[in-house]
Amino acid sequence: MKALANSINYLVIFLLAVTLVSCELAGDIFEGGVWTGVILVFVVIGVVIYGISRMFGGGK
16 A cells, blocks of 8 residues: 555656646747747848838839
8 A cells, every 4th residue: 555655656746747847848939939929020020121111212
């Protein structure tokens, strides 16, 4: 009976360790997604400014 209780304790510790690591991984993925979004916004704004300047003769 004591072996079963130890097994359950180890299982709980293992599950907690796995879930905490996965939460950290999810946070890192979302942080990377935020930076990708910020870079894409700057690129799109740059392309729009470039296009508007070319349409109104800014390249002459």
